[in-house]
Amino acid sequence: MSEPANPVAAVRAVLPSLTPAAQAIAKIILEDPGVVVRSTITEFSAVSGTSEATIVRTARSLGFSGYSQLRFALAAAVARDEPERLIPGDLGPDDPITDVIAKVTRAESQALADTAALLRPEEVAEVVDAIAAARRVDVYGVAASGLVAADMSQKLLRIGLSSHPFSDAHLALTSAALLRPGDVVVAVSCTGETADVLVPACTAQEAGALLVAITNNPRSSLAEAADHVLISAGRETAFRPGALASRISQLLIVDCIFVGLAQRTFDTAEAALRATKEAADTFRHR
Template sequence: MIDPQRSTPENLVARVRAVLPSLTPSAQIIARLILDDPATVARSTITELSAASATSEATIVRTARALGFSGYAQLRLALAAAAATTRQGPDRLVPGDLAPDDPLSDVIAKVTRAEAQALEDTAAQLSPELLGEVVGAITTARRIDVYGVAASGLVAQDMAQKLLRIGLSAHAFTDAHLALTSAVLLRPGDVAVGVSTTGETPDVVEPLRRAGKAGAATVAITNNPRSSLAEVCGHVLISAGRETAFRPGALASRISQLLIVDYVFVGVAQRTSEVSNEALRATRDALDHFVSDSRQRGRKAW
């Protein structure tokens, strides 16, 4: 359940977006009504909302519980707060989609707004306590393996590269066969991280399942807290990002996934400041010398 003391309009909106893909078709109708017009839903009795959405009152109650509330009454209170703080209308909750004939000025504005919203939603719903658990596990890990494919594979590579720079044994796997090979060889004291927007990518879900069985701590970075990936992982960090016609889910979520990676990286660097600072200095010096030597060799060749 959501703690009413910590619930905010921002993390309510992020929560609705996050669970939307995993809801039943009837529940998705209610969730979209919430995103489109929270004020109207907040003013509606359960009977009125049932008529407006053509769904049953039982479905409304189940949807409220899927969003983390004990029932519809508690959800209405949270929606009223969200509507009261939303002065920019429904677009505050759902940024406008890009159209084929949008001028580039609108493209700049809409993409910027969507990216900023994704970052805000991710920050709003991320639990510092849960982040701390993940940071703690990675800080003491013997090995950290990160799995992802396509755009999420780029995020996996970014995470492994960052952790490697501060002296940790981190590796990224974007190939399913290599991922499974890595996962089954992990053991207690290791950490496996899976990155998947939908949380249903088999190439990521299965390695995390195998890594958990091998005894490794498992972490999911996903948009969907009710996904298969979330179910097999001991820790779930929720990213945010809304899919549009010109921004598929993977692209829409990449920036928020990278934000989570940065949260983890900074947290680990803080806890290992002496070692991480020395590692950063050593790697920076090595790269600087390599670039300098390469330039000198290039001049001699001319």
């Protein structure tokens, strides 16, 4: 396992799957990574109320060889982000609208940066190749993730690829059961545990389709089942539940796939974009 490029984003992604003791360590990292930077392992053991052995195991589960390597990575992350820390991230009920704009912008920008750091280019390229060669692409997602699924499907349609979004589990299962090898399913779920997405996705995979997961949790059931996993990031706050905080990051992943596909199928994609634009323009100017 290679060290994550953004350790704070990596911690946030795996937080739900950690043991209670490891979660205590992870929450301190998320709230104030500087505590780790300033502390020896003995000092951090006292601060976190966990044993040194648990701290080492947690560091290794995050992709580091030990506590020292985790400290060095967090020190670099804190140094990079220090100017941005001048704008607190959490919104309060009495914040003026100027602070709302600044804090939401900060949160969205950070979510995009964290997602970019978590994405592996070779994985995205393999997903692009698979979709480009697919007979059909189904996209599953419910609630906020359902909006992302609809966005992805309409983008694929614009460049001439056969794609269908499903936010209803029964319809998704109906479609999934009829898929076959050469088809691709993209399942979008913040937690990776949403049954309405997970069950149809696994059904499609059993039918022979290739399964791509877009999720915040790399240790979720969906991620474990998927052939390809693309991790999105988003920090949950009082006014932005996890699924809403992840939406902008999920859309970034969708856009990366879309642009990669447009490059991969440039001649047909350009013609399809031109034809669909002309059709829409003609309708608007009737």
